[in-house]
Amino acid sequence: MKIALLGYGKMGKVIEQIAMQRDHEIVLRKTSSDSYEGLEKADVAIDFSVPDSAVNNISTCLENGIPVVSGTTGWLQDYHKMVNLCKEKNAAFIYGSNFSLGVNIFFELNDYLAKMMAKFNQYNVSMEEIHHTQKLDKPSGTAISLANSIINHTDKNNWSIENPNADDVFIDVKRIDAVPGTHSIFYQSEVDTIEIKHTAHNRDGFAFGAVIAAEWIIDKKGVFTMKDVLDLK
Known part of the structure; x- marks a missing residue:
C-alpha cells in the first residue's frame, strides 16, 4: 500500500515507522510548506497535521479520489462540509478523534x-x-x-x-x-x-490504529468511523 502522510510531525513519524514495518511505502511526507507532489501515487492518505491545514488536506484528497484517514482535531466546525464533499465525489473518508x-x-x-x-x-x-x-x-x-x-x-x-x-x-x-x-x-x-x-503510554497506539484504518478503507466508498474499522457497532 502506498501512503501519503499529510503532516510529518511527531505523530507522522511514528505512523511512518509502523507503516513501513507493515511493508507499506510512503510516497509523500507533507509539512505545511510542502506541495502535494506525490499524492497522485498514493492509495490512501493519512492526515495528522494541524487544524489550519486539515480541511485543505482532506478536501484535496477527496477531490482527487484518494481515500483519507484524518486524526487532526480542532477543525470540526467544517466536518459536515467534508462529509458532503465525500458523498459528492463518491470518495472515502474516516475521521477519528483518537485511533487507539x-x-x-x-x-x-x-x-x-x-x-x-x-x-x-x-x-x-x-x-x-x-x-x-x-x-x-x-x-x-x-x-x-x-x-x-x-x-x-x-x-x-x-x-x-x-x-x-x-x-x-x-x-x-x-x-x-x-x-x-x-x-x-x-x-x-x-x-x-x-x-x-x-x-496512553506513548503515541504507538494512536499510530497503529491510524494505519489499520488506512488498510481497512482501501476500495471502500463512504464516510466511516473507527467503530466501522473495529466492528464495534
Whole structure:
C-alpha cells in the first residue's frame, strides 16, 4: 500500500515507522510548506497535521479520489462540509478523534456508563484531560467525543473548560510535558465516586490504529468511523 502522510510531525513519524514495518511505502511526507507532489501515487492518505491545514488536506484528497484517514482535531466546525464533499465525489473518508484501539474501547465503556448513570441524579459527572504542552487544541478531540457521548445520554446540555453551569460537563484541561494523553471520567456523589480512566503510554497506539484504518478503507466508498474499522457497532 502506498501512503501519503499529510503532516510529518511527531505523530507522522511514528505512523511512518509502523507503516513501513507493515511493508507499506510512503510516497509523500507533507509539512505545511510542502506541495502535494506525490499524492497522485498514493492509495490512501493519512492526515495528522494541524487544524489550519486539515480541511485543505482532506478536501484535496477527496477531490482527487484518494481515500483519507484524518486524526487532526480542532477543525470540526467544517466536518459536515467534508462529509458532503465525500458523498459528492463518491470518495472515502474516516475521521477519528483518537485511533487507539484502547481509546475506542474506552469510548464504548463511557457510552455504556453514561446510559447507566442517567437515572442516578445524585451523581455529578465531570472529566479530566491531560496532554503534552505542544498540543494546540483545548480540550482534546478525544475529550470532546467523550463529553458529547455523556451529553447524549444524560441531562447535561454542553461541556465547558471553565466556569461550568449546572447543566455542563466540566472538563479540567491540563498541559504537562511528555504526557501522550490521559482521560478520566468521574461520577461523584456525597458518598462515593465512580471513575473510569484511559492512560496512553506513548503515541504507538494512536499510530497503529491510524494505519489499520488506512488498510481497512482501501476500495471502500463512504464516510466511516473507527467503530466501522473495529466492528464495534
